[in-house]
Amino acid sequence: MLKRLLVANRGEIAIRVIRAARELGLETVAVHSEADRDSLHVRMADVVVPIGPPPASKSYLKPDAIIQAAIDSGAHAVHPGYGFLSENAAFAEAVEKAGLVFVGPTPESIRIMGNKALARETAAKAGVPTVPGSDGVVGTIDEAVTVAAQIGFPVLIKASAGGGGRGIRVAGDADELRKQMSVAQAEAQSAFGDKSVYLERFIRRARHVEVQVLGDGRDVVHCFERECSLQRRRQKVLEEAPSPALSPATRERLCESAVRLAQSVSYRSAGTLEYLYDSDSGEFFFIEMNTRIQVEHPITEMITGIDLVHEMIRIAQGQPLRLKQSDIAIRGAAIECRINAEDPEKNFMPSPGRVSEIILPGGPGVRVDTMLYPGCAVPPYYDSLLAKLVVHAEDRVTAIARMRRALRELHVEGVKTTRALHLMLMDEPRFGAAQFDTNSLEGWLAAPSS
Amino acid sequence: MPHHEVLCPLPGVFYRKPAPDAEPFVKEGDTVKPGDTIGLVEVMKQFNEIHADAAGKVVRFLVDNEGAVEPGQPLVMLETA
Numbered sequence: 001m002l003k004r005l006l007v008a009n010r011g012e013i014a015i016r017v018i019r020a021a022r023e024l025g026l027e028t029v030a031v032h033s034e035a036d037r038d039s040l041h042v043r044m045a046d047v048v049v050p051i052g053p054p055p056a057s058k059s060y061l062k063p064d065a066i067i068q069a070a071i072d073s074g075a076h077a078v079h080p081g082y083g084f085l086s087e088n089a090a091f092a093e094a095v096e097k098a099g100l101v102f103v104g105p106t107p108e109s110i111r112i113m114g115n116k117a118l119a120r121e122t123a124a125k126a127g128v129p130t131v132p133g134s135d136g137v138v139g140t141i142d143e144a145v146t147v148a149a150q151i152g153f154p155v156l157i158k159a160s161a162g163g164g165g166r167g168i169r170v171a172g173d174a175d176e177l178r179k180q181m182s183v184a185q186a187e188a189q190s191a192f193g194d195k196s197v198y199l200e201r202f203i204r205r206a207r208h209v210e211v212q213v214l215g216d217g218r219d220v221v222h223c224f225e226r227e228c229s230l231q232r233r234r235q236k237v238l239e240e241a242p243s244p245a246l247s248p249a250t251r252e253r254l255c256e257s258a259v260r261l262a263q264s265v266s267y268r269s270a271g272t273l274e275y276l277y278d279s280d281s282g283e284f285f286f287i288e289m290n291t292r293i294q295v296e297h298p299i300t301e302m303i304t305g306i307d308l309v310h311e312m313i314r315i316a317q318g319q320p321l322r323l324k325q326s327d328i329a330i331r332g333a334a335i336e337c338r339i340n341a342e343d344p345e346k347n348f349m350p351s352p353g354r355v356s357e358i359i360l361p362g363g364p365g366v367r368v369d370t371m372l373y374p375g376c377a378v379p380p381y382y383d384s385l386l387a388k389l390v391v392h393a394e395d396r397v398t399a400i401a402r403m404r405r406a407l408r409e410l411h412v413e414g415v416k417t418t419r420a421l422h423l424m425l426m427d428e429p430r431f432g433a434a435q436f437d438t439n440s441l442e443g444w445l446a447a448p449s450s
Numbered sequence: 451m452p453h454h455e456v457l458c459p460l461p462g463v464f465y466r467k468p469a470p471d472a473e474p475f476v477k478e479g480d481t482v483k484p485g486d487t488i489g490l491v492e493v494m495k496q497f498n499e500i501h502a503d504a505a506g507k508v509v510r511f512l513v514d515n516e517g518a519v520e521p522g523q524p525l526v527m528l529e530t531a
Contacts, residue, residue: 035518054518055463341494350494352461380461381518384494 009081014041020309033059161192211258244434302334343416361409
């Protein structure tokens with residue numbers, strides 16, 4: 001039995017893990033940087049260990065300091081949370097080598113599924129669709145046309161040496177592809193010094209849909225999906241569960257494919273398989289797996305009634321899955337708004353500082369995961385997430401009304417927050433109608449409907 | 451020789467290089483003009499370029515690479531004119 005758990009993280013997720021551990025009767029160890037001495041996770045834990053200066057590279061990202069803290073504090077296990085070292089296979093391995101339990105998957109799983117190319121290969125072997133593309137570089141225009149016909153139009157022509165959205169052209173049909181290919185190759189040559197290009201299916205209206213799974217190293221179950229399409233600069237802003245875009249038949253095929261893929265690597269612990277869902281064709285494609293707990297896990301907990309962090313700890317203790325697939329059902333709808341320390345009026349400029357006053361919403365169906373308290377510091381060194389405001393209701397319409405009222409109750413003074421953005425979203429007709437994809441939010445911000 | 455200190459406009463972590471394996475933006479002995487990038491400050495995972503606000507020769511940096519910085523803190527000393 002594990003008796004003492006070290007949480008290798010900070011902020012709201014450290015608190016989330018401390019709460020779960022405590023409910024299971026475990027003692028908790030918090031680690032903290034110099035900037036987090038007075039953080040709520042530090043105040044809550046049974047044992048506290050300082051691990052270094054404020055920058056994460058000198059504290060929360062230091063495997064040795066964290067493992068030493070675990071040994072010194074008599075911890076038996078380490079929960080990595082999300083971010084920081086959570087998907088670092090070498091860290092998971094070092095934890096195990098030190099004779100401690102890593103509350104997460106095996107280092108091997110992290111290594112395979114954390115590598116995009118390997119994960120894609122693994123998916124293909126498990127019969128899970130990935131975004132169709134050329135296998136490597138296409139050399140000639142004729143070859144490109146042949147390959148594109150197999151992939152399906154429209155296609156993206158991508159520079160092999162490009163990245164971050166640079167060096168990409170779209171072709172809607174074979175004629176366009178013939179015209180674009182030589183331009184794309186010339187551009188790639190002048191921009192990156194390498195003219196090689198490859199093809200990939202272009203999904204005009206893609207939704208980001210992800211499936212939560214739990215595995216014990218033998219069996220895997222899914223806890224349905226989350227819809228995370230509302231993003232700004234590729235960062236999720238608001239998530240909901242279930243996805244309002246999926247038919248029951250598609251949902252079943254999607255979730256079943258996630259179980260198959262996780263099963264094929266004998267996945268242990270909580271994990272999330274991310275997919276692109278093509279709103280036009282109704283197809284879904286696996287893109288990558290997150291081998292850890294995710295920020296937006298509470299919406300899944302709300303609709304399924306499962307405590308995912310409890311389950312992670314139980315699995316880490318060597319217990320088999322307590323849940324059968326037939327035990328898991330969706331009840332109602334849940335939404336999460338990420339309340340960030342950013343100023344929506346100043347192009348989302350970060351807003352560190354000190355919280356002078358805070359009023360958190362409550363009442364039926366409302367959950368707030370946060371490290372904020374009156375007078376607490378919001379250091380500039382870490383990400384800007386202040387609070388996750390989560391609501392649950394019997395259906396999506398009621399959940400939106402509940403979120404609107406909860407956002408109106410929320411009051412934070414001392415730092416700027418993204419509350420106003422979320423209030424705008426609750427009144428956005430295209431959000432209400434669930435008509436959006438991964439590009440929508442930036443468009444709405446540029447041209448809000450009044 | 452008159453000296454000028456470039457002050458940090460915001461809190462965060464200071465970087466002298468655009469990437470861990472890259473060359474520093476400027477080195478001791480280099481000359482800079484107003485608007486030249488002398489480093490980056492990371493605030494809540496966003497990177498902000500820090501520009502020289504005067505012309506001069508870089509005498510020395512007053513904070514370490516990857517050091518924590520506060521608003522108003524001197525980052526680099528320039529020898530002007």
